[in-house]
Amino acid sequence: xxxxxxxxxxxxxxxxxxxxxxxxxxxxxxxxxxxxxxxxxxxxxxxxxxxxxxxxxxxxxxxxxxxxxxxxxxxxxxxxxxxxxxxxxxxxxxxxxxxxxxxxxxxxxxxxxxxxxxxxxxxxxxxxxxxxxxxxxxxxxxxxxxxxxxxxxxxxxxxxxxxxxxxxxxxxxxxxxxxxxxxxxxxxxxxxxxxxxxxxxxxxxxxxxxxxxxxxxxxxxxxxxxxxxxxxxxxxxxxxxxxxxxxxxxxxxxxxxxxxxxxxxxxxxxxxxxxxxxxxxxxxxxxxxxxxxxxxxxxx
Amino acid sequence: xxxxxxxxxxxxxxxxxxxxxxxxxxxxxxxxxxxxxxxxxxxxxxxxxxxxxxxxxxxxxxxxxxxxxxxxxxxxxxxxxxxxxxxxxxxxxxxxxxxxxxxxxxxxxxxxxxxxxxxxxxxxxxxxxxxxxxxxxxxxxxxxxxxxxxxxxxxxxxxxxxxxxxxxxxxxxxxxxxxxxxxxxxxxxxxxxxxxxxxxxxxxxxxxxxxxxxxxxxxxxxxxxxxxxxxxxxxxxxxxxxxxxxxxxxxxxxxxxxxxxxxxxxxxxx
Ligand SMILES: Nc1ncnc2c1ncn2[C@@H]1O[C@H](COP(=O)(O)OP(=O)(O)OP(=O)(O)O)[C@@H](O)[C@H]1O
Ligand SMILES: [Mg+2]
Numbered sequence: 001x002x003x004x005x006x007x008x009x010x011x012x013x014x015x016x017x018x019x020x021x022x023x024x025x026x027x028x029x030x031x032x033x034x035x036x037x038x039x040x041x042x043x044x045x046x047x048x049x050x051x052x053x054x055x056x057x058x059x060x061x062x063x064x065x066x067x068x069x070x071x072x073x074x075x076x077x078x079x080x081x082x083x084x085x086x087x088x089x090x091x092x093x094x095x096x097x098x099x100x101x102x103x104x105x106x107x108x109x110x111x112x113x114x115x116x117x118x119x120x121x122x123x124x125x126x127x128x129x130x131x132x133x134x135x136x137x138x139x140x141x142x143x144x145x146x147x148x149x150x151x152x153x154x155x156x157x158x159x160x161x162x163x164x165x166x167x168x169x170x171x172x173x174x175x176x177x178x179x180x181x182x183x184x185x186x187x188x189x190x191x192x193x194x195x196x197x198x199x200x201x202x203x204x205x206x207x208x209x210x211x212x213x214x215x216x217x218x219x220x221x222x223x224x225x226x227x228x229x230x231x232x233x234x235x236x237x238x239x240x241x242x243x244x245x246x247x248x249x250x251x252x253x254x255x256x257x258x259x260x261x262x263x264x265x266x267x268x269x270x271x272x273x274x275x276x277x278x279x280x281x282x283x284x285x286x287x288x289x290x291x292x293x294x295x296x297x298x299x300x
Numbered sequence: 301x302x303x304x305x306x307x308x309x310x311x312x313x314x315x316x317x318x319x320x321x322x323x324x325x326x327x328x329x330x331x332x333x334x335x336x337x338x339x340x341x342x343x344x345x346x347x348x349x350x351x352x353x354x355x356x357x358x359x360x361x362x363x364x365x366x367x368x369x370x371x372x373x374x375x376x377x378x379x380x381x382x383x384x385x386x387x388x389x390x391x392x393x394x395x396x397x398x399x400x401x402x403x404x405x406x407x408x409x410x411x412x413x414x415x416x417x418x419x420x421x422x423x424x425x426x427x428x429x430x431x432x433x434x435x436x437x438x439x440x441x442x443x444x445x446x447x448x449x450x451x452x453x454x455x456x457x458x459x460x461x462x463x464x465x466x467x468x469x470x471x472x473x474x475x476x477x478x479x480x481x482x483x484x485x486x487x488x489x490x491x492x493x494x495x496x497x498x499x500x501x502x503x504x505x506x507x508x509x510x511x512x513x514x515x516x517x518x519x520x521x522x523x524x525x526x527x528x529x530x531x532x533x534x535x536x537x538x539x540x541x542x543x544x545x546x547x548x549x550x551x552x553x554x555x556x557x558x559x560x561x562x563x564x565x566x567x568x569x570x
Contacts, residue, residue: 182417184413184415184417185417185419187370187413187417188411188413188417188418188419188476189419190370190403190406191368191370191406191409191410191411191413191480192406192430192431192435192479192480192483193403193404193405193406193407193431193435193483194403194431194434194435195399195400195403196399196400196403198403198434198435202430202434203419206421207419207420207421210421
């Protein structure tokens with residue numbers, strides 16, 4: 001090794017310019033990607049079999065828009081079931097009662113351990129083995145009875161399938177959130193003579209929410225896409241509707257592009273909302289920090 | 301600095317002259333095989349300030365937590381202001397109370413923790429208002445007025461809107477004291493209230509506790525601040541290995557300890 005001797009001149013080497021590192025690899029990669037993109041555009045523009053005009057035509061077609069609405073409704077309903085039931089399951093898993101803990105653990109194991117597609121079909125075909133659902137005293141008189149197929153419509157089966165599955169995942173998210181709250185918080189609440197439930201509601205859950213909200217937003221985005229699985233039970237949501245149309249006109253790719261565009265629009269909007277929420281919650285525990293940062297950023 | 305801290309003077313409380321504020325008899329408590337309290341007897345009269353000293357692991361915190369039933373006891377009994385803590389006596393047995401009943405029974409007892417345990421998602425004033433509103437069902441405006449008054453008394457009139465993370469340790473602990481006082485307790489328990497503080501912040505918290513003492517609040521203070529114990533406390537209780545080794549006036553116990561264990565402990569902390 002030869003060490004360059006640095007002569008102690010007046011200014012050192014302060015006046016020598018700095019040469020930046022050249023990223024040659026980046027230029028090569030860029031060029032390759034550019035060529036691939038050009039080939040793809042060429043295919044789109046020149047392929048006679050690809051009817052891009054149909055994409056534009058079907059994008060705002062009535063049945064597609066109706067399917068889009070069903071997708072949104074299903075996402076909302078399944079997430080509602082998932083969040084509510086998931087919170088209950090999380091609290092069961094954290095309870096002192098071994099019975100409740102066992103039931104919740106079993107629930108999570110079953111619903112995370114079987115494919116969601118199977119679960120959807122299961123709820124849809126429940127009527128074949130359980131034709132009547134009745135309300136009454138167990139093993140005693142019935143007050144009310146209804147045919148399973150009337151009660152569990154395609155939409156209900158989809159909500160059950162997606163929502164009950166989601167609950168298992170939400171239970172883990174909520175449990176992690178609650179588990180992250182310091183035990184001293186519960187003790188302080190108890191010492192102020194709050195009942196356990198009040199301490200949960202006023203002290204633990206608001207703090208847990210900080211950790212629960214961002215992954216829940218992720219779950220909403222996943223759910224939006226998972227609703228396409230309702231295809232297997234024939235619920236006319238976005239994907240099913242696209243399929244019904246291409247079943248008639250054999251224009252599979254244009255219609256799948258139509259569906260994809262809508263999914264992309266929705267996930268983009270949701271991702272935007274999510275990043276807004278995340279920015280708020282990650283600004284610390286505090287409203288105060290939040291407000292301060294906002295000023296610091298310059299009134300954004 | 302603080303003037304008068306007790307929300308209402310203790311004389312307002314209908315406490316019988318002979319009824320001790322805290323009475324512990326033969327209290328035992330074990331965590332698994334580890335017996336932490338091995339028969340504690342302690343009486344604290346209304347208006348008394350008692351400090352609990354002892355080496356680490358001697359069971360001071362555990363005993364303090366038993367007094368408001370944050371820990372359940374295995375044997376013996378503790379009563380606060382004449383009523384049994386955590387249990388109901390019936391047919392020659394003590395039956396454990398349900399959580400909601402325990403919560404109601406804690407109203408007379410305030411507690412201040414070493415690590416403050418303020419609610420980080422609430423401002424100082426919200427921390428203080430929380431329990432009066434949701435536990436005592438006080439009207440929000442009244443609770444807020446009372447909270448502001450308490451914060452002013454602990455010297456934090458200008459910090460009422462601050463979140464805990466923006467307060468110093470000493471300020472946080474003073475908010476925690478105000479929060480406990482908002483429930484108008486008759487007994488205050490302090491578990492090493494200044495141990496987590498930088499040395500220069502200890503004084504401001506001890507000053508608040510001193511004011512409380514001057515107002516006649518009954519208090520049990522676990523502390524390593526010997527100077528504070530000497531100056532403020534009516535009685536010093538020295539614990540070691542799950543038993544009370546000796547107790548008496550600060551002058552007796554701190555200046556003229558009888559037991560070898562007390563002597564060796566004091567020689568380390570003084
Ligand atoms: N929740 C618990 N589970 C198991 N053991 C515990 C628990 N709490 C305390 N202990 C044990 O009980 C003993 C007494 O603890 P305690 O906290 O009462 O001591 P301390 O006198 O307050 O000590 P320090 O001065 O360190 O706070 C210790 O050995 C501790 O390990
Ligand atoms: Mg302790």
